[in-house]
Amino acid sequence: MSDLGELDRPGTPAGVGAWDTRSEGWLSGAACLSDAGQPHAQGDTEPEPDKPAPDPAPAHVPGRRAAAADPVKALMHRHRELCERAVDPLEIAAGLEAHGVTDRTASRFRHRDVFSLAEEMYARVPRDGETTHRPTPPTALRLRADWALLTLLPGALCAATLAGLRLTHGQPRLITAAVGVLAVALGIRAALSRGPLAPKGRTPEPGSGLWTWWLVAYAVLGDGLLRAAVAGGPDGLPTGATDGGPWPLATAPVLALTLACAPAAWSAHLFAARARRKLTASRGLNEFTSSVRPLLCGTVALFLCLLTALLALTGAALDEPAAYAQTVTLGALLFLARLLTAHGFTHAPAVVLIATATVEGAALATVFAGRLPGCGFLTAPVDTLVETWGPGSVPALTCGAAALTLLLHANRRLTKASAHARSDGSP
Template sequence: MPEHPESRAPRTRASGTAPAAPVRRGTGDPVKVLLHRHRELCERAVDPLEIAAGLEAHGVTDRTAARFRHRDVFSLADELYARVPRDEGRAHDRAPAPDTPAPDASADGAGVRPGRRRTAWPLTALLPGAVCALLPAAHTRASGPLLLAVTAVGATALGAALVLAVRRGPLRPPARAPFATYAATLLLVLYAAYGDGLVDQLLRGGPEETWPPATAPLLGLAAAVFPAACCVRLFAVRAGGLLAGSRGLDDFTARARPLLLVVVALYLLALTGLLAAAPLLPGTRPGPLVPAAALGALLFLARLLAVHGFPYAGAAALAGAAAAEALACLTLLIGRLPGCDLVALPVRRTVETWGAGAVPGAVCGAAALALLAHSAVVLARASAHART
């Protein structure tokens, strides 16, 4: 391996959590120190990319690699992988059986094994939109107790379809999502359907009567599950290709961030088209497009982070958005108390100026922008795209 001018540096830090053993000035083989410290990672790795991702996750940068006489982390990982002795018996235990196809992580972006499940995920991703498209027609033909039954059955079927879609294929996260993710998502979706009507009733002194839900935004969001799955898979496949072709962490980061922005833009384009077309379906009730698009972007980024092993950031953003929407409604109620008019003034003025959709649009839009900024940092790391 070529030597680097900084190879004679007296010490380095190989981990973001604990300092590496110092590289002594007289040591002829500084890589041996790093190999000893990360032996378990090197022995567990299937290829050098896993070692590179693991080193990066522990805080090793290209500058650190230069102190170990390597031009970047990838070349350092190559040498570490080559130096580790491998037990053929243990490798045989890890290898798949001859008649069993190996897992193909690029098949769906989530490590789903090939076969029926690989071909089934597009169908499960299309299922929420198909179920939601049937609900408006049934909802308009029902009344009284039958209307409640149709609503309950439809909501249950839609929920089951969504759960099936996010547990198969590219949208499947490697670990169970926090409970806050599901609770906040439910509240946000309910607000998308009933929130504008609720705010309008609260401003008029109610609620005094029931109001119909805005079903067009729900239909658009449900139908957008399929493009969301396609975009998550596209990002995983392309990022994996960039990781294999990059020869430096900075090089990978510089190419991964534009890829993330392109994928998010593609999803937003598809989502906007579906939201604009949803009111054309007979029986749907229209709703504001911008808040629904902001909510869709927030849900997409939260799921994208969860798929790559960062579920808590998305859960926090979803919970914060749901809490902010609930707080907006609560301020309108508090504003009715004597002497508390100022509490409801910000929400009241916002709704009077831009409409009821401005509240969820601003809340979900701000949360989505925060998640996008966070995603541009964590998803541009090599460790987010390789097993560590």
């Protein structure tokens, strides 16, 4: 939110801020200016809510009594730019909500909720001829060719890399794998730098990308390593073979995940466009929240259905087990983490990704630590899971719990009007 700037009314006395037309006196600067010099950043932590600013002016200043009798006027001065550019009360309500104003805070301004407070603020803003109207919702989704094509790049590069691995042997295979991993990483970075999945407003938490790559690497190598470790191995390094060998690779999941970059971006675009449309049509914050919650769940379900279909196709094309449980849960986790990051909520996804990668790494570490004298009990939980449901149960349970956590968090964050009030720059 923008604070009030310098007032250009000539003859402004020192120490006061604005002319009060009702009391014919000057409002003190403390009554109309925010004491916070910088706007709050939108993110996971809630900022301090707006309060009626105290007036330290002497008792003989006429504006002091006016500000005390009309606290909404001081709030309007504090958020003058927001009030002037708003096209409807809901936009003011979304801005106040992003600034930390809650229904409880609104009661201090003699209103039952934030939307009622925003309606009064909107009605009291002078406009030229009152010609401003609510914006017309978009009638159709518009896809831009730049990010739409970039989302297809990771899957194409991954498919080319896997084809090269199947056609080469020995040292050429290792070179092909190294070049292919680098190409896929650059392709994913390009796909996530534009469009609906690009972070808006805030940069991702440091290290979150590293943990994401760990989870993807575990999807390729983890199940084979865990199976070999439980059996007493592995007896050698991975050779890039997908069938047999001391340490087989799972290539169908990673191919499906890279191909799913396109449906992930399109699903995120669909969610953002529909949410902005509901923001325009809603008459209150509660109505907007109740309408966006099913939209969010439907978007996640749509992406998971498309990922499952891609996984079935890649498994059949590569003649590998599809590994539905661990791949679908990992896809849900990565999609929700990126969706939250794209709307400015970066802390929770980073924490959940770090926790998930740590649990998967600890599961592998306990198997090897159990080989030490007197430490055999460490392997009991992992051995039980592997014997009962297979090595894929470890990432499936871990990623599933993490994805559920992020889904609950997204139901709190992405259903707020403040998450969609500003245009993210994507079509």
